[in-house]
Amino acid sequence: MKLSEKLQQLKALFGEMERALIAYSGGVDSTLVAKIAYDILGDRALAVTAVSPSLLPEELEDAKIQAATIGISHQIVPTNEMENPNYTSNPVNRCYFCKSELHDTLKPLAVELGYPYVVDGVNADDLHDYRPGIQAAKERGARSPLAEIGVSKLEVRQLSQQLGLPWWDKPAQPCLSSRFPYGEEITVAKLQRVGRAEIYLRKLGWDNLRVRSEGDTARIELAPEKIKDFVLAVDLPAVVGAFQEFGFIYVTLDLEGYRSGKLNQILRVNSEVRSQKAGGRS
Structure with a gap:
């Protein structure tokens, strides 16, 4: 499928959602999702960044700047994965407990604010790596538009550049x-x-x-x-x-x-x- 076709499918997907809350880390993946969501939904899209000790302060500042550049509404919420021994003991499925905490925070917020969908920035390539957090997100009803349409990491960067996002080549920065x-x-x-x-x-x-x-x-x-x-x-x-x-x-x-x-x-x-x-x- 051509890149232009994937972009149109992403736009159509958000058009069907009506309102969406984006799990927005400030990374290139979730920022692309936030950009497309805002282009289609405008004020009916909301980006939410979770803050905890595992997030670099400079990454939070980048997220704020990028959200403001896009124009999307942006909220910051705390998460408490550091209080969970299943997380701090650092097992091989640590990310499962991290994403569980994230989506256990975002889902009630979405319900409270009237957003029927919580979406994240998981891309098609992520599905081929060991990512236990993806399962935690799915269990809580989150959707992954990039993965659903089959957008790879390289295509995320290509689309970001095509849409004029200055951080299209931003290095990956996991927690x-x-x-x-x-x-x-x-x-x-x-x-x-x-x-x-x-x-x-x-x-x-x-x-x-x-x-x-x-x-x-x-x-x-x-x-x-x-x-x-x-x-x-x-x-x-x-x-x-x-x-x-x-x-x-x-x-x-x-x-x-x-x-x-x-x-x-x-x-x-x-x-x-x-x-x-x-x-x-x-």
């Missing part, structure tokens, strides 16, 4: 809890430590990065082609000193570089090991 290996407890202090470290590196001019946290060790992930430049251009002792002020003891650089979905690599490895063991039984 800060994704910086921790499964099984390591998540605390507000740890989230703040990671957030401050990433903001520090961005202010130095580096983007599309992650600071992974494991115990007292920070592991910096950059785009592979940027690793050599980083080592040569950055005052490494200054970076180490800054990270130690944030609360880390050790600071490392990942030589493989940043790769989306890297956190789930251990899940695939464990699955392969289990399969090999099962296959070796007589």
Whole structure:
């Protein structure tokens, strides 16, 4: 299907909804959904951003600016996933509990304000990754227009650029809890430590990065082609000193570089090991 046809289908989908509340993180996916919803529904569309310690303050500011640029009404609500031990213990399905909290907050709000639909920014590619949060959203009746129409991540960016959205190439920025290996407890202090470290590196001019946290060790992930430049251009002792002020003891650089979905690599490895063991039984 051509991109223009997918855009028309998205517009038609929102036309049928009459009123919609958008789970709006400020990322490129949900922002595209908010843009199309506003173009079709106008004041009958509402973007709602959930705020918790796992959201970078700069991401919230971006969300506010982008919503104002689009023109869509924008509300901010708190969520309390950090009070749920099923979330803070950081199991492999942590995102299920995060999205459960999100949609348990948004659905009653939508009912109260008279919005029959809650929609999110899940795209077609997300359906092929390990995303337990998608199930939590579905269980609570949320819809995913991009996934329903079959819009990929690349097409999200293409449509965003076509519609004149200046952040069409904005790097993906999942919640800060994704910086921790499964099984390591998540605390507000740890989230703040990671957030401050990433903001520090961005202010130095580096983007599309992650600071992974494991115990007292920070592991910096950059785009592979940027690793050599980083080592040569950055005052490494200054970076180490800054990270130690944030609360880390050790600071490392990942030589493989940043790769989306890297956190789930251990899940695939464990699955392969289990399969090999099962296959070796007589």
